[in-house]
Amino acid sequence: MRTISFDAVIVGGGGAGMRAALQLAQSGYKTAVISKVFPTRSHTVSAQGGITCAIASADPDDDWRWHMYDTVKGSDYIGDQDAIEYMCSVGPEAIFELEHMGLPFSRTEEGRIYQRPFGGQSKSFGEGGQAARTCAAADRTGHALLHTLYQNNIKNETVFFNEWFAVDLVKNQDGAVVGVIAICIETGETVYVKSKATVFATGGAGRIYASTTNAHINTGDGMGMALRAGVPAQDMEMWQFHPTGIYGAGTLVTEGCRGEGGYLINKDGERFMERYAPNAKDLAGRDVVARSMVMEILEGRGCGPNGDHVKLKLDHLGEEVLESRLPGICELSRTFAHVDPVKEPIPVVPTCHYMMGGIPTNIHGQALNVDADGNDAVIPGLYACGEAACVSVHGANRLGGNSLLDLVVFGRASGLFIEKSLREGIELRNASQTDIDAANTRLQALNDREKGESVAPLRHELQEIMQNHFGVFRTGDFMREGIAKLASLRERVDSVVLADTSSAFNTSRIECLELQNLFETAEATAIVAEARDESRGAHARDDFTERDDENWLCHSLYHSGGKRVSKRGVNFTPNTVETFQPKARSY
Amino acid sequence: MLNVSLYRYNPETDNAPYMQDFTVDTGDRDLMVLDVLELIKAEYDGSVTYRRSCREGVCGSDGLNMNGKNGLACITPLSESVKGGKLVIRPLPGLPVIRDLVVDMSLFYAQYEKVQPYLQNPTPAPAIERLQSPEERAQLDGLYECILCACCSTSCPSFWWNPDRFVGPAGLLQAYRFLADSRDTATEERLAKLDDPFSVFRCHGIQNCVNVCPKGLNPTKAIGHIRGMLLNRAT
Amino acid sequence: MVTSVTSFSRTGLSDWLIQRVTSIILLAYFILIAYQLLGSVDYTSWESLFEQTWMKVFTLLAALSLAAHSWIGLWSVFTDYLTERMLGPKGNVIRLTCQLWASTALVAYVIWAVVIVWS
Numbered sequence: 038m039r040t041i042s043f044d045a046v047i048v049g050g051g052g053a054g055m056r057a058a059l060q061l062a063q064s065g066y067k068t069a070v071i072s073k074v075f076p077t078r079s080h081t082v083s084a085q086g087g088i089t090c091a092i093a094s095a096d097p098d099d100d101w102r103w104h105m106y107d108t109v110k111g112s113d114y115i116g117d118q119d120a121i122e123y124m125c126s127v128g129p130e131a132i133f134e135l136e137h138m139g140l141p142f143s144r145t146e147e148g149r150i151y152q153r154p155f156g157g158q159s160k161s162f163g164e165g166g167q168a169a170r171t172c173a174a175a176d177r178t179g180h181a182l183l184h185t186l187y188q189n190n191i192k193n194e195t196v197f198f199n200e201w202f203a204v205d206l207v208k209n210q211d212g213a214v215v216g217v218i219a220i221c222i223e224t225g226e227t228v229y230v231k232s233k234a235t236v237f238a239t240g241g242a243g244r245i246y247a248s249t250t251n252a253h254i255n256t257g258d259g260m261g262m263a264l265r266a267g268v269p270a271q272d273m274e275m276w277q278f279h280p281t282g283i284y285g286a287g288t289l290v291t292e293g294c295r296g297e298g299g300y301l302i303n304k305d306g307e308r309f310m311e312r313y314a315p316n317a318k319d320l321a322g323r324d325v326v327a328r329s330m331v332m333e334i335l336e337g338r339g340c341g342p343n344g345d346h347v348k349l350k351l352d353h354l355g356e357e358v359l360e361s362r363l364p365g366i367c368e369l370s371r372t373f374a375h376v377d378p379v380k381e382p383i384p385v386v387p388t389c390h391y392m393m394g395g396i397p398t399n400i401h402g403q404a405l406n407v408d409a410d411g412n413d414a415v416i417p418g419l420y421a422c423g424e425a426a427c428v429s430v431h432g433a434n435r436l437g438g439n440s441l442l443d444l445v446v447f448g449r450a451s452g453l454f455i456e457k458s459l460r461e462g463i464e465l466r467n468a469s470q471t472d473i474d475a476a477n478t479r480l481q482a483l484n485d486r487e488k489g490e491s492v493a494p495l496r497h498e499l500q501e502i503m504q505n506h507f508g509v510f511r512t513g514d515f516m517r518e519g520i521a522k523l524a525s526l527r528e529r530v531d532s533v534v535l536a537d538t539s540s541a542f543n544t545s546r547i548e549c550l551e552l553q554n555l556f557e558t559a560e561a562t563a564i565v566a567e568a569r570d571e572s573r574g575a576h577a578r579d580d581f582t583e584r585d586d587e588n589w590l591c592h593s594l595y596h597s598g599g600k601r602v603s604k605r606g607v608n609f610t611p612n613t614v615e616t617f618q619p620k621a622r623s624y
Numbered sequence: 625m626l627n628v629s630l631y632r633y634n635p636e637t638d639n640a641p642y643m644q645d646f647t648v649d650t651g652d653r654d655l656m657v658l659d660v661l662e663l664i665k666a667e668y669d670g671s672v673t674y675r676r677s678c679r680e681g682v683c684g685s686d687g688l689n690m691n692g693k694n695g696l697a698c699i700t701p702l703s704e705s706v707k708g709g710k711l712v713i714r715p716l717p718g719l720p721v722i723r724d725l726v727v728d729m730s731l732f733y734a735q736y737e738k739v740q741p742y743l744q745n746p747t748p749a750p751a752i753e754r755l756q757s758p759e760e761r762a763q764l765d766g767l768y769e770c771i772l773c774a775c776c777s778t779s780c781p782s783f784w785w786n787p788d789r790f791v792g793p794a795g796l797l798q799a800y801r802f803l804a805d806s807r808d809t810a811t812e813e814r815l816a817k818l819d820d821p822f823s824v825f826r827c828h829g830i831q832n833c834v835n836v837c838p839k840g841l842n843p844t845k846a847i848g849h850i851r852g853m854l855l856n857r858a859t
Numbered sequence: 860m861v862t863s864v865t866s867f868s869r870t871g872l873s874d875w876l877i878q879r880v881t882s883i884i885l886l887a888y889f890i891l892i893a894y895q896l897l898g899s900v901d902y903t904s905w906e907s908l909f910e911q912t913w914m915k916v917f918t919l920l921a922a923l924s925l926a927a928h929s930w931i932g933l934w935s936v937f938t939d940y941l942t943e944r945m946l947g948p949k950g951n952v953i954r955l956t957c958q959l960w961a962s963t964a965l966v967a968y969v970i971w972a973v974v975i976v977w978s
Contacts, residue, residue, distance in 0.1 A: 079683075132753075133753050139742060141805075144758045148758075177769060181768060192740075253678075365682075539671070540636060544674075786939065824871055
């Protein structure tokens with residue numbers, strides 16, 4: 038097996054990965070990005086509404102501390118306050134950098150970046166009413182951001198391994214991460230990519246659910262690799278169901294629609310969110326809105342012949358606003374819902390959207406484990422940022438517009454930290470041939486296997502189990518049933534067989550490897566969801582309907598060895614502001 | 625039932641490409657072409673190879689030639705593409721085929737990189753954003769939305785004949801996106817790089833690009849603007 | 860910047876402009892000729908038309924325009940189809956041969972036109 042060496046290797050060419058890569062490319066260190074798709078095909082491209090940040094354009098008095106308050110509250114108080122403080126305070130600098138790179142933000146009359154209202158936003162620590170804090174490039178902010186980052190990586194001559202797939206982490210005898218095994222999809226060649234710093238920016242895993250806004254490629258590859266390498270996963274029970282996925286198709290309709298004045302209606306045409314969140318109404322936290330929608334449907338007020346969805350009304354905004362502020366939504370709605378939002382409401386349903394959990398990291402992107410005494414222990418050589426990581430700035434529920442900010446701020450932070458570490462010198466022992474072979478075991482086994490089930494039905498089965506047993510509302514008995522089903526599925530997924538054994542552009546092989554990553558992610562989700570016997574943020578249980586701060590004001594940690602769940606403390610000590618104490622969360 | 629004819633080629637086993645027919649049970653639903661490909665890969669032949677990612681027309685992975693017209697498989701419904709009960713799916717024309725429906729897009733990306741598709745402005749950046757009026761920003765509409773799917777460039781005969789020398793509609797659209805940006809100061813350098821007989825002027829305005837663009841963009845118009853700028857620069 | 864030694868003026872813009880200007884000159888010239896031919900034309904009137912200096916100049920201009928227009932057009936066609944990409948290793952030889960043939964012919968035609976009109 039050939040070895041290629043770099044100072045830093047970034048797995049994933051989405052927003053987080055390319056922001057980290059840009060930082061490192063500018064530093065002059067030998068950096069490579071491994072991306073299983075051409076970078077602009079990454080899922081960041083699908084982000085629509087915007088990037089939330091207190092740049093004080095819509096409101097000159099806006100304050101990042103208000104944004105921090107909203108984010109802490111949105112997280113249902115298990116977001117780490119030091120990390121949220123860092124994200125919200127550094128955010129403006131990171132946004133202005135993007136603008137200087139050329140990101141085509143929409144503009145105000147004053148020539149500043151246009152900001153729109155989003156869910157969960159407030160002024161004056163919840164006292165000053167709705168804020169407009171989400172910086173937008175029409176409703177194509179993710180596209181604009183991802184392309185801008187790719188363009189600037191071209192400018193800085195970053196080395197890209199496009200259409201290469203990372204298989205597993207290589208660890209040396211000390212347990213430090215020293216690179217990854219990767220396949221060149223076009224030729225099928227397998228290579229050891231050696232690196233002093235390995236950054237996982239592998240994005241989410243929405244494809245564990247049958248109905249998701251996520252791209253086909255969101256298969257939790259980083260999570261799978263991490264869990265197999267003994268890295269714990271944090272807060273994996275926390276999955277965001279976006280209130281407005283297009284009914285039937287699952288494609289996303291931005292929260293910006295409601296920010297611009299759209300609202301949800303039930304079959305009677307009633308604006309039902311007024312009952313559930315009298316103040317914020319349709320702009321309450323996403324978990325709150327999604328649950329309210331499911332309640333409406335369960336209580337028989339859903340739309341359509343099966344009463345299984347609600348509708349998003351936009352037509353009262355007028356064609357001009359819709360075509361200028363939400364052109365992409367008009368396009369998607371016409372294509373996937375066969376509905377023209379200028380004339381009639383869009384059928385929508387809560388749809389799996391975002392993984393709040395991930396690889397636990399500190400604000401420098403360093404991946405963390407916990408030692409025997411429960412203290413954080415940095416895993417040498419491994420970093421994570423973006424959706425794959427759990428810093429945690431989103432806690433139990435992410436606010437709209439915070440994912441793009443997360444990936445830009447922490448992609449940048451990881452790059453800065455790795456640059457500094459490289460300058461100070463990173464000494465890791467070389468991997469032995471045995472270490473490399475160990476990392477290649479899974480791929481080798483897949484290539485050698487002749488009998489087993491094929492990938493598509495297994496994936497379908499997995500997605501159905503997750504959809505049915507671990508959806509918006511969860512109950513212990515039903516989850517335990519789901520866990521049992523997963524347990525019997527594991528062996529079958531482990532012995533999935535290739536439909537095609539050729540080398541050149543074998544997407545079958547990639548899909549099998551992805552399926553196993555999906556499974557690791559799903560299993561972690563299931564086991565931790567069953568363990569957290571309370572309702573908090575996106576995790577809503579019918580059998581434990583209340584938040585339990587006494588026992589669960591903490592992160593969950595899932596350890597793949599022994600499928601064990603433990604707890605990890607939440608950071609309540611920001612550096613420059615007072616702690617935001619947990620209180621009842623209402624909108 | 626739908627008759628689908630797929631372009632197949634595996635460099636390891638096939639001397640030449642061939643068309644393979646499938647009869648696919650679509651349950652009479654008006655699926656997207658990508659759904660049909662997923663169905664074929666899952667239930668009929670796992671070795672069928674194509675690219676896909678977002679499945680909602682924003683990532684640009686699944687540009688294909690469907691019944692003779694380039695487009696994105698994920699947002700092209702059968703009702704729009706099937707003719708006479710048949711769907712013929714081929715890779716994007718004019719680029720080397722790696723396998724089945726997957727083409728080698730290196731030349732396409734090289735042309736994109738050639739136009740220096742990034743903002744250039746050496747003046748020190750302000751502490752906040754560079755200001756830009758809504759009118760100036762509106763100049764970028766219809767340009768920045770490109771998803772690099774290559775449907776346009778691979779439907780352009782000039783790009784077929786000179787993919788190494790003619791920038792092609794996608795690259796030129798991006799060239800103009802930066803020429804049109806009020807924040808970019810490299811206009812002269814950009815124009816100087818385009819003023820040869822191939823880069824821009826191989827466009828003969830036949831508008832195939834406009835006809836196929838899945839995002840409804842108009843590269844021909846952008847190319848016209850570049851010509852105008854070159855003319856102004858010369859006079 | 861793509862450079863090509865065999866292009867007419869070596870910038871795309873001037874080729875493009877020449878193509879348009881020459882087409883206008885040719886159009887005007889052919890309208891004039893058509894107008895003459897549609898009226899009652901005989902040898903005397905035809906000869907007296909070409910005796911006039913402005914007509915000689917105009918004819919020469921049209922001949923030069925035709926040559927320039929054809930050259931740019933043919934050069935485009937040759938560099939589209941007669942290339943190594945399209946024809947393999949022989950492409951460049953074939954194209955240069957054709958270009959030599961075309962340029963010789965065009966130069967010959969222009970000289971011939973000068974001889975006819977000015978002698």
